[in-house]
Each structure stands twice: as C-alpha cells, then as structure tokens.
Amino acid sequence: MAVTIKHIADKAGVSLATVSRVLNDSGYVKEETRKKVVQAIKELNYTPSAIARSLTKKKTNVVGVVVPDINNPHFGELIKGISKVVDAANLNMILCDTDESTEKELKALQLLREQRIEGIIVSPTSNENDFNSECLNTLENLGIPIVLLDGDVKYSNFSGVFVDNIKGAYEGIMALIKEGHSKIAIITGRINSKPAKDRLIGYKKALAANNIDINEEYIFYGDYKEESGYKLTQEILNMKNRPTAIFTSNNMMTLGCIKALNEHGISIPRDMSIVAFDELKVLNILGMNISFIATPTEEMGRTAMELLLENLKDKEKSHVNRITMHPKLLLKGSEKFKK
Amino acid sequence: MAVTIKHIADKAGVSLATVSRVLNDSGYVKEETRKKVVQAIKELNYTPSAIARSLTKKKTNVVGVVVPDINNPHFGELIKGISKVVDAANLNMILCDTDESTEKELKALQLLREQRIEGIIVSPTSNENDFNSECLNTLENLGIPIVLLDGDVKYSNFSGVFVDNIKGAYEGIMALIKEGHSKIAIITGRINSKPAKDRLIGYKKALAANNIDINEEYIFYGDYKEESGYKLTQEILNMKNRPTAIFTSNNMMTLGCIKALNEHGISIPRDMSIVAFDELKVLNILGMNISFIATPTEEMGRTAMELLLENLKDKEKSHVNRITMHPKLLLKGSEKFKK
Numbered sequence: 001m002a003v004t005i006k007h008i009a010d011k012a013g014v015s016l017a018t019v020s021r022v023l024n025d026s027g028y029v030k031e032e033t034r035k036k037v038v039q040a041i042k043e044l045n046y047t048p049s050a051i052a053r054s055l056t057k058k059k060t061n062v063v064g065v066v067v068p069d070i071n072n073p074h075f076g077e078l079i080k081g082i083s084k085v086v087d088a089a090n091l092n093m094i095l096c097d098t099d100e101s102t103e104k105e106l107k108a109l110q111l112l113r114e115q116r117i118e119g120i121i122v123s124p125t126s127n128e129n130d131f132n133s134e135c136l137n138t139l140e141n142l143g144i145p146i147v148l149l150d151g152d153v154k155y156s157n158f159s160g161v162f163v164d165n166i167k168g169a170y171e172g173i174m175a176l177i178k179e180g181h182s183k184i185a186i187i188t189g190r191i192n193s194k195p196a197k198d199r200l201i202g203y204k205k206a207l208a209a210n211n212i213d214i215n216e217e218y219i220f221y222g223d224y225k226e227e228s229g230y231k232l233t234q235e236i237l238n239m240k241n242r243p244t245a246i247f248t249s250n251n252m253m254t255l256g257c258i259k260a261l262n263e264h265g266i267s268i269p270r271d272m273s274i275v276a277f278d279e280l281k282v283l284n285i286l287g288m289n290i291s292f293i294a295t296p297t298e299e300m301g302r303t304a305m306e307l308l309l310e311n312l313k314d315k316e317k318s319h320v321n322r323i324t325m326h327p328k329l330l331l332k333g334s335e336k337f338k339k
Numbered sequence: 340m341a342v343t344i345k346h347i348a349d350k351a352g353v354s355l356a357t358v359s360r361v362l363n364d365s366g367y368v369k370e371e372t373r374k375k376v377v378q379a380i381k382e383l384n385y386t387p388s389a390i391a392r393s394l395t396k397k398k399t400n401v402v403g404v405v406v407p408d409i410n411n412p413h414f415g416e417l418i419k420g421i422s423k424v425v426d427a428a429n430l431n432m433i434l435c436d437t438d439e440s441t442e443k444e445l446k447a448l449q450l451l452r453e454q455r456i457e458g459i460i461v462s463p464t465s466n467e468n469d470f471n472s473e474c475l476n477t478l479e480n481l482g483i484p485i486v487l488l489d490g491d492v493k494y495s496n497f498s499g500v501f502v503d504n505i506k507g508a509y510e511g512i513m514a515l516i517k518e519g520h521s522k523i524a525i526i527t528g529r530i531n532s533k534p535a536k537d538r539l540i541g542y543k544k545a546l547a548a549n550n551i552d553i554n555e556e557y558i559f560y561g562d563y564k565e566e567s568g569y570k571l572t573q574e575i576l577n578m579k580n581r582p583t584a585i586f587t588s589n590n591m592m593t594l595g596c597i598k599a600l601n602e603h604g605i606s607i608p609r610d611m612s613i614v615a616f617d618e619l620k621v622l623n624i625l626g627m628n629i630s631f632i633a634t635p636t637e638e639m640g641r642t643a644m645e646l647l648l649e650n651l652k653d654k655e656k657s658h659v660n661r662i663t664m665h666p667k668l669l670l671k672g673s674e675k676f677k678k
Contacts, residue, residue: 005359016355020344062450070434071419076410083438092450095409095434099422111401111431115454226624255624262626282621285565285594287601 011040062092063308064112066105068125069224070097074251074278074297075123078149081301082121089309098125100190100224102135109138119145119308124153125193145311149304152194159311159321161304165195165277168293168327169202169247170209172275175291175329176245177210179337181273185218185243187232187253196224199249199277218243222253229256237264244337245273251280254290269336279330289332296325350379401431402647403451405444407464408563409436413590413617413636414462417488420640421460428648437464439529439563441474448477458484458647463492464532484650488643491533498650498660500643504534504616507632507666508541508586511614514630514668515584516549518676520612524557524582526571526592535563538588538616557582561592568595576603583676584612590619593629608675618669628671635664 009019014033021029022037029037065082067075079095086093094117096108105125112120120142124135136156139146148160176184186203189196200219207214220235222228229248233256236243248254254276258268266272268290279294307321348358353372360368361376368376404421406414418434425432433456435447444464451459459481463474475495478485487499515523525542528535539558546553559574561567568587572595575582587593593615597607605611607629618633646660 005362006356016359017345020355020359023344060453062454070409071412071415073410079436080410083436087443092446093435094450094454095436096432097418097422097434104426107431111433114399115401115433255621259624259626282594283625285598286622286625286627287598288625 007044008037008040011044012036060116060118061090062094062115062117063305063312064094064096064115064117064120066096066098066108066112066120066122068098068100068105068123069252070095072224072250072252073281074295077297078123078301078304081298081303082305083301084298085302085305085309100125106135106138109135109142113138113142117144119147119312121147121149121304121308122153123149124151145308145315147304147308147311149300150195154194157320159307160323161300161307162322162324163195163295163300164324164326165198166202166205168277168295168329169199169249170206171202171327171329172247172277172291172293172335173203173206174209175331175335176247176273176275176337177206177212179245179273179335181245181337182210182212183215183218183241183243184245184247185220185236186247187220187222187229187249187257189222189224189249189253191221193224196249203247217241222249224250224252226252226256226259229253230260231256233257233260234264237261237266245275245335248274248276251276251278254278254280258288258290269334270338273337274334277327289334291332291335292330293327294330295327300325346383347376347379350383351375399455399457400429401433401454401456402644402651403433403435403454403456403459405435405437405447405451405459405461407437407439407444407462408591409434411563411589411591412620413634416636417462417640417643420637420642421644422640423637424641424644424648439464445474445477448474448481452477452481456483458486458651460486460488460643460647461492462488463490484647484654486643486647486650488639489534493533496659498646499662500639500646501661501663502534502634502639503663503665504537505541505544507616507634507668508538508588509545510541510666510668511586511616511630511632511674512542512545513548514670514674515586515612515614515676516545516551518584518612518674520584520676521549521551522554522557522580522582523584523586524559524575525586526559526561526568526588526596528561528563528588528592530560532563535588542586556580561588563589563591565591565595565598568592569599570595572596572599573603576600576605584614584674587613587615590615590617593617593619597627597629608673609677612676613673616666628673630671630674631669632666633669634666639664 005019009016014037018029019037022034069075098105098108102125136153146158148158152162188200191197204214220232222232236246246257248257261272268274275291277293279292283290303323344358348355353376357368357372358376361373408414437444437447441464475492485497487497491501527539530536543553559571561571585596587596600611607613614630616632618631622629642662
C-alpha cells in the first residue's frame with residue numbers, strides 16, 4: 001500500500017496541514033514538530049520519488065541507459081542508435097557510465113531506481129559469476145521495463161539484443177587459418193563477461209575445427225581497455241615462439257595492440273597479422289586497413305530501444321523478446337600471411 | 340513563493356485531505372472533484388519535483404552533466420575528469436547528450452529540472468545569438484548550483500571553467516606563419532558558438548599581427564562534425580589558389596580533414612600542413628604526428644566538478660568563480676612547410 005501524507009500525519013500525531021507545511025517548507029512549524037514529521041517520513045519510508053510517481057501518473061517520458069564505458073566508440077554507436085528512436089518517439093534519455101566497474105553499475109541502477117524513469121536499457125558490466133547478485137536483484141526489482149543490450153545477465157530472462165560472439169570470433173579465426181596461420185594469439189576481454197568468454201570459445205572452436213592444438217600460452221587475458229591491449233601485445237612480441245597473428249577481442253585493445261606494434265616497428269600484415277573484434281571507424285577514416293568482425297552497433301541500439309518502446313506502450317502484453325544479431329567479417333588485408 | 344497543497348486546496352475549493360488523496364492516488368475521490376484538483380495543480384504549475392525537493396531536504400547525491408556530443412572524445416575526456424571527482428565524493432552522475440542541437444539542449448535542461456539532482460555542469464550547445472533565450476532562462480531558474488564547462492553563455496554570469504580559445508588559435512597560426520605559410524585556411528566550428536568564434540578571432544589576430552591580408556575565401560564554416568571537416572577539405576583541395584596549410588577548429592573535423600587528404604593522396608606535411616585544435620589521442624596511439632592545440636580536458640572536467648562541489652557544500656557562501664585555462668601547442672611536424 002502506498003504511504004500517504006495521512007499516514008505521516010497519524011504517525012507524527014499532527015494535522016495534515018502541518019505535514020503539508022513541512023513537506024512544502026512553507027509557513028511556521030515548531031522545530032520539534034518538524035522533527036517528528038521528518039522522523040515519521042523516514043520510518044514510513046516515504047520517498048520523494050514515490051510521491052512524485054503516484055502524484056500525477058503523468059508520464060515522465062524518460063528512459064535510462066547504462067553502459068560500461070562511454071569513452072568507447074562501440075558504446076557511442078549503440079547510444080547513437082538508441083538516441084534516434086528516443087528522439088523519434090519524443091522521449092528523453094539519461095545516461096549512466098559504469099566505467100567497467102560492477103560496483104558503479106550497482107550504484108547506477110540504484111540511482112535510476114530513485115529517478116523518475118519509465119524504462120531502462122542496460123549494457124551489463126557485471127554478468128557472470130559475480131557472486132554478488134545485487135545487480136540482478138536491483139534490476140528485477142526496478143518494476144519498469146528492462147532491455148539488455150550487447151551483454152547478457154546470467155540467471156535472468158530479460159528481453160535483449162545480443163550479438164553472436166562465438167560465431168563472430170570463429171569466423172575471424174577461420175579467416176586467419178585460411179591464410180596459413182596456425183600460431184594465433186588471442187587477447188581476451190574481461191573474462192568474467194559473457195561476450196569475452198564467448199569470443200574465446202569461438203577462437204578455440206575454430207582452432208579445434210582445423211585440428212590445431214590450443215596453446216594456452218597464446219591466450220592473453222585482457223580487460224577491454226586500451227592499456228591491456230598495449231601491454232599484452234608487448235608480451236606477445238617478446239615470446240620466443242612468437243605467434244604470426246593476433247586476434248583482439250575489442251576495439252580499445254586493438255588500438256593498444258596497434259600502438260605496441262607501431263612502437264616496435266612491426267608492420268601489419270608484413271610482420272604481424274591482425275583480426276579485430278568490433279569495428280573502429282577511425283581506422284577506416286585514417287585509411288588503415290584492419291580486418292574487423294563488425295557488429296551492427298547502431299542497429300542494435302535502435303532495436304533495443306524499439307523493444308523497450310513496445311514494452312512501454314503495452315506493459316500488460318509485454319513478453320520476453322531476445323534478438324541475436326550476426327556480426328560481419330570485413331576482410332581488409334590485415335589478416336594476410338606473408339610467407 | 341512556493342506553491343503548497345494548501346494553495347491547491349483553496350483553488351480547487353476542496354479540503355487538504357482531498358488534495359492529499361488525489362496526490363497520492365489513494366482513497367475515494369469523485370471524478371469531478373479529482374478533475375478540479377488536477378486543474379488547480381496545472382494552473383498553479385505545481386510540479387512533482389517541487390514537492391520532491393522540498394519534501395525532505397534529503398540529499399540525492401546526484402549531479403547532472405549536459406554535453407553536446409558524447410561521441411566526441413573531447414567530451415569523453417571532460418566527463419572522465421568530472422567522474423573522478425564525482426566518484427571520490429561518493430556522488431552519482433547522470434549524463435545528457437544534446438547532439439549539438441539547441442532544441443535538445445533545452446529538452447535536457449527541462450528534463451534535469453524534473454529529476455532530483457543537486458547541481459549541474461553544462462557544456463553549452465547554444466550560447467550566442469540564439470534569440471530564444473529559453474535555455475538561459477531554464478538554467479537561471481533551476482535553483483541549483485550550475486557550472487559551465489568549455490563554453491560560455493552570453494548574458495550569464497555562472498561559474499565555469501573555460502579555455503583561452505583566442506590565444507590557442509593565435510599560437511597555432513603563429514606556428515604555421517613561422518614555418519613560412521601565408522596561405523592558411525581555417526575550418527571553423529559552429530560559428531554561433533563562442534569557442535568557434537574565438538578560434539576564428541585568434542586566426543585573424545595572428546594573420547593581422549604578421550601583416551597578412553585576411554582572405555575571406557580561406558575561411559570555411561564548419562559545424563564541429565567530421566563530415567564538415569571532410570567536405571570543406573575537399574573544397575579547399577579544389578581551390579585554384581590552394582592554401583598550403585589548414586587550421587581545423589576541433590578534433591572531429593580534423594578526422595574528416597585527414598580522411599579527405601588521404602583519399603586525395605595528399606601527404607602531411609609534404610603536400611599540406613595542418614595544425615588542429617583539440618588533441619586526438621587516437622592519432623598519437625596510431626603514430627600519426629599531427630600538431631595540436633591541446634586543451635587540458637581531463638583537468639578542466641575535474642576542476643568544474645570541484646567548483647560544483649564547493650557550491651554544493653556551501654550554497655550560501657557560493658560566489659561566481661570563472662577559471663580560464665591555457666591550451667598548449669604541441670608541435671609534431673605537421674605544421675612544417677616543405678618548399
């Protein structure tokens with residue numbers, strides 16, 4: 001049952017008019033009385049947002065979007081897709097950035113719970129084997145439509161738009177093998193995230209399909225950040241049995257990888273071949289031909305927002321809708337093997 | 340004077356208890372009576388947020404940040420700086436992107452007014468000669484601390500962190516002139532924005548200081564977006580009396596400019612010299628030596644948030660504090676003149 005100001009008045013033993021004066025901070029109220037009212041508000045857990053929501057049933061037309069890293073152009077593209085639908089539907093959007101931190105993700109979700117929003121799109125930071133299931137609980141208790149984007153949440157059954165990461169990585173590695181590579185390193189993403197795990201599965205699957213032994217020394221565990229791509233590529237270059245190709249699991253690590261290769265005067269693909277997960281449009285702009293496994297990011301963002309919109313329009317009827325999109329291999333020559 | 344539920348009760352000619360029931364959507368109220376109350380709420384402009392704020396004086400610990408383009412790494416860096424202070428102070432942040440549209444900026448500010456936030460940092464999209472002064476009015480009526488970042492708002496006197504755009508552009512152009520250039524094109528930003536205007540002033544000032552005539556044909560009006568840098572560079576390359584150097588007024592247009600030069604097989608600086616406003620870290624990562632006028636973006640974001648924090652801590656004492664930072668010229672050879 002919703003807490004009303006009548007409850008507060010009863011609890012504090014004052015009149016409705018007094019509660020009203022305290023709430024509105026208008027007119028004279030004795031300090032002692034004010035404290036009683038505030039105490040009653042606290043005890044009854046009478047939150048401003050609860051009032052605000054029940055107040056008018058007025059639609060706020062605001063949706064919340066939570067992403068792990070707004071400095072990553074991949075999420076910039078997803079947000080661009082979301083924005084287009086948000087604008088067309090004449091809604092507003094507020095963004096939260098979790099900076100790839102599960103702790104901040106929880107804070108962001110709690111924050112959005114307090115704000116007056118109607119639905120939420122989450123590109124999860126924490127998703128697998130995070131034994132604190134607080135994020136999941138928070139999501140499930142939001143009481144508003146939720147759409148996942150790009151990453152799944154274990155033990156959940158929310159609607160969402162995903163990408164077939166296993167297939168994408170598989171095809172990228174297959175292209176390298178086709179060129180004659182067998183010594184292929186992978187730089188993984190944050191391995192507790194499902195996309196990172198799936199991309200590693202795709203890598204292993206392609207090697208296995210070609211009877212190439214999986215060399216654990218060629219698996220380098222990154223964290224999706226540029227710095228890890230940079231450092232791990234340096235490690236790769238220092239290996240005795242150096243790989244002839246590198247598969248990078250996201251765009252930021254690809255940048256780090258290229259930086260390390262540049263600094264060592266290693267030419268792509270003459271001295272090292274590369275296939276990268278996630279397109280980096282800036283490389284195209286600058287005329288650098290890196291082969292990508294490109295995900296339809298803007299389309300994914302658009303689709304996620306369309307799903308959310310459907311759920312907002314008809315909350316009763318809303319059913320779980322999970323859409324998996326297919327990445328596209330864009331070969332530009334960096335996968336080549338110079339014998 | 341704040342509107343209270345007493346005012347609503349008087350206006351609607353009903354009791355406080357009735358208003359309370361309508362506000363809380365609890366208990367029985369005749370439909371006709373409900374309509375009267377809702378009408379009174381509307382006429383008195385009694386917004387949910389007004390209640391929410393006055394309700395408890397409970398701190399929400401949320402700050403709002405409004406930027407023109409989150410897909411632009413310049414704003415990504417500013418946000419990174421803001422985030423660091425937000426995290427250290429254990430606050431939360433919600434972001435709004437205006438997509439370089441003054442219309443969306445107004446919507447964003449109105450949205451934040453409805454949300455429960457304690458302070459706001461705005462990197463303005465609309466600022467000069469926008470005859471609709473709605474954004475300014477909205478800002479001034481927010482009733483919470485405001486800090487401007489990166490761009491100023493005419494006729495306003497908010498605290499803020501700015502950059503000396505005139506000086507930055509002046510020094511960039513001086514470096515080109517020193518190399519022997521006199522035919523220097525500029526690609527401006529959205530010219531109704533103060534930074535764009537100031538960068539153009541710096542350009543003209545440097546030419547004047549060297550007794551070089553200002554050739555209006557060398558002034559190309561862009562809009563901060565990559566596409567305009569690309570198109571305008573193509574125009575520059577098609578000129579009969581082609582300039583020997585290009586000054587680009589922001590990072591995204593620099594990307595577009597480089598793209599056009601690449602496509603025409605124009606080498607930097609052999610065939611064309613460049614000095615660019617705003618650092619593009621990705622170019623450094625990729626080993627491309629473009630000379631920049633670098634603004635201390637992360638520091639600017641940090642400082643803006645620190646200013647806001649001061650104002651939040653002591654609203655009474657808060658005074659207007661306007662800080663101007665100095666950009667730094669980073670010469671990497673792209674400004675050179677090959678005779």
